Every structure is written in C-alpha cells, then in structure tokens.
Amino acid sequence: MTQWQINLREENLLLHEALALRVPTAPTAFLRQICKKQRVTVGDDIAEASRLTRVGETIAVKNSKRWLECIEKLPVKPEQILYEDSESIVLNKPASLAIHRAVGHEDNLLHRVQDFLSLRKENFQVSPIHRLDIGTSGAVLFGKGRAAISKLGQMLIAGQFSKSYLAVVSGKLIESGVLDSEVPAKGKIKEALTRYMPLASTENYTLLELQLVTGRHHQIRHQLAVSGHPIIGDLRYRGELINELERPFLHCYQLSFPRSNDERAITVKAPLPKGLTQLLVALQFAPEALEL
Numbered sequence: 001m002t003q004w005q006i007n008l009r010e011e012n013l014l015l016h017e018a019l020a021l022r023v024p025t026a027p028t029a030f031l032r033q034i035c036k037k038q039r040v041t042v043g044d045d046i047a048e049a050s051r052l053t054r055v056g057e058t059i060a061v062k063n064s065k066r067w068l069e070c071i072e073k074l075p076v077k078p079e080q081i082l083y084e085d086s087e088s089i090v091l092n093k094p095a096s097l098a099i100h101r102a103v104g105h106e107d108n109l110l111h112r113v114q115d116f117l118s119l120r121k122e123n124f125q126v127s128p129i130h131r132l133d134i135g136t137s138g139a140v141l142f143g144k145g146r147a148a149i150s151k152l153g154q155m156l157i158a159g160q161f162s163k164s165y166l167a168v169v170s171g172k173l174i175e176s177g178v179l180d181s182e183v184p185a186k187g188k189i190k191e192a193l194t195r196y197m198p199l200a201s202t203e204n205y206t207l208l209e210l211q212l213v214t215g216r217h218h219q220i221r222h223q224l225a226v227s228g229h230p231i232i233g234d235l236r237y238r239g240e241l242i243n244e245l246e247r248p249f250l251h252c253y254q255l256s257f258p259r260s261n262d263e264r265a266i267t268v269k270a271p272l273p274k275g276l277t278q279l280l281v282a283l284q285f286a287p288e289a290l291e292l
Contacts, residue, residue: 002071002078003060006053009084015040016049017030018059022078024119034061075112075120083268087148087260089113092270095247096136099128113142125149129156129257130163133218135234137152137271138165138252143260151260164254165210165220166199166272168283169229170240172197173206181222183218192216194223200289205232207280207289217247221248243282251276 009016016031019040023031034040034047034278039062042051043111053059061067078089091109098105107240113126122144129141131151143149155161176197183192193213200207206229210220223231225237232240234248256267272280280289 001060001063002067003058004078004081006055006057006059007081007084008055009086009089010053011055013053014099015047015051015053015059016048021120022081023067023070023074024116025073026067030066030070034064034067037207039064039067050289060282073115074116074123076116082270085259088129089142089144089150091140093132093137093140093252097186098134099131100138105134107278110142111139114212117144126188129153130161130215132252133221133250134200135247136165136252136274137247137270137273139163139196139255139268140158140232141255141257147261152257154157155258155260155263162254162256163252164210165212165223166249166253167208167210167231168249168280169206169208169224169231171206171227171229172203172205173208174201179227180221181226183216183219183222189209190216191212192219192223194220200285202284203242206283207284207285215252220250243279245275245279249276249279 004022008020012022015137016035020029022029032049035047038046040047041060042057044271060247080091082092093109098108100110101236110128117126124145126142126144127149129143132138132140143152146206175263179194179196181192195211195213198206211218221231221234221237230237230239231248231250232242233245235241239248252270252271254269256265258265277290
C-alpha cells in the first residue's frame with residue numbers, strides 16, 4: 001500500500017489529477033483504470049477518478065507490479081513530500097544524501113526535486129531555503145520560482161522560521177536548558193544558541209528535542225559534544241557507535257515557516273526514518289518515544 005495526505009497543491013483536483021501530481025511517471029489512462037478497479041481509497045472509502053480532493057485527506061493505493069514500476073522511476077517518492085503549495089515544497093530528506101551538488105555527491109536532493117518537477121512539466125527555478133548536514137535527515141524547504149525563493153530567503157534571515165530536531169545523546173538529562181557557547185563558523189568563532197528539552201530517557205541515553213535560535217554550521221552536533229552529551233552515531237564529534245548506525249541520530253522533525261505569498265503560518269512534521277525508530281526500540285526507550 002502506498003499512501004499520503006492531500007496538500008494545498010493537490011486540493012480541489014479530480015482524484016486522478018492529484019495522483020498524477022504525486023506519481024507523474026504513471027499514464028493518465030492507468031490512473032483512471034486503478035480508480036475504476038477500486039484500488040484507490042480516500043480515507044475509508046473507495047474513490048472514483050472524478051472525485052474532488054480536499055486538504056488533509058489520506059489517499060491510499062493498493063500496490064501492483066505496474067504501480068510499483070511507476071514509483072520506482074520517481075526521483076522523489078510520494079511519501080517524501082511533506083507539504084506543497086504553488087510556491088514551495090517540503091521534503092523528508094534521507095540521511096547520506098546531500099542537498100546541493102558537490103564532489104562525490106552528483107546525486108543530491110536539489111537535482112531530484114528538479115527532475116521530479118520536470119516530470120510534471122514544471123520547469124521553473126527551484127532552490128533549497130535552508131540546509132541540513134548530509135548525515136542529518138528530515139524536513140527541507142524548497143522555494144519554487146525566483147520570487148518565492150527570494151521572499152522565503154528573506155523570511156529565514158529575519159528569523160521567521162523555526163526548526164526543531166530530535167537527537168539521542170549519551171548520558172541521562174532530566175531538565176530542559178539552553179546551550180550557549182561559541183562554535184567555529186566559516187573560519188571564525190561565533191556565538192551559538194540552542195534550546196533543548198528531554199522527551200524520554202533510559203539509564204544511559206536521552207531523547208532530546210532541540211530548537212535552533214542561531215543557525216551555525218554543525219551547531220547542534222558541536223554544542224552537544226562540548227557539553228559532554230554527544231549524539232550517538234556522530235563519530236566526528238566523539239559520538240558512540242551503536243548497532244552500526246552509520247549516521248548521527250539527528251533528525252529535523254518539525255519546520256515552521258510563513259508562506260511566501262500570504263505569510264500564513266505553516267507547520268510541517270517529518271516522521272522519523274525506520275532505522276532511527278528501530279534504534280529507539282533497541283535502546284529500550286518507552287513506547288511513547290516512538291510516537292513522535
């Protein structure tokens with residue numbers, strides 16, 4: 001089963017049109033056919049191709065060989081799109097994938113987004129508005145079109161964005177606090193500020209929610225390591241290697257920002273990757289920690 005929620009970009013469309021936006025590799029005739037064969041549901045109801053979509057509805061498509069072949073050809077999978085409107089799109093970035101092209105990273109999230117939008121015949125400029133480290137997963141916002149990219153970038157600089165992260169660190173932390181220290185940034189030493197709140201803990205590890213006040217390079221990773229509570233899996237900052245985790249346990253799970261056209265507040269949540277939820281189980285965190 002492949003499922004996702006209808007977003008603003010997909011609302012008030014015929015169902016087969018909304019399907020085509022998520023899976024542009026699928027022919028229109030095929031999308032109409034799977035609706036006719038009752039392989040598509042909206043909520044708990046079997047839906048026809050002519051049904052109009054509404055924001056927040058859950059679309060589910062029963063998997064078939066041809067459907068999965070269409071999914072396989074996509075540079076951006078349906079469940080990766082966390083939010084979209086006419087001027088922006090938020091994706092759930094996997095760890096190990098760079099956002100921009102760099103040496104050794106010809107495959108990157110920006111190119112995947114460009115290729116995906118090209119499949120939909122949407123060939124305008126697209127650009128990431130903020131960054132995540134290669135090893136960090138979670139929500140990344142892209143602007144669509146020069147005007148939106150410029151406006152969203154200005155809002156980011158003005159402090160109108162809010163990013164919250166989840167991290168598992170070594171040691172048991174009980175009280176919320178603030179990390180206020182200097183970190184290396186572009187050859188200089190700059191002040192960095194991060195708020196943190198323990199969400200759950202075991203005897204040896206703590207699941208933290210962290211909110212950036214400043215946005216320095218490697219800020220969270222550096223400050224937690226200096227505080228004596230490095231992120232597990234973050235070998236660069238002396239983090240403990242557990243269950244061969246090949247990345248830091250750091251995930252941008254919530255992103256809040258104003259829309260570029262009307263400045264309406266949008267909050268998007270990115271579910272934890274399967275590998276990180278499995279690690280929470282292995283470390284014996286309470287079940288409530290898995291529901292984030």
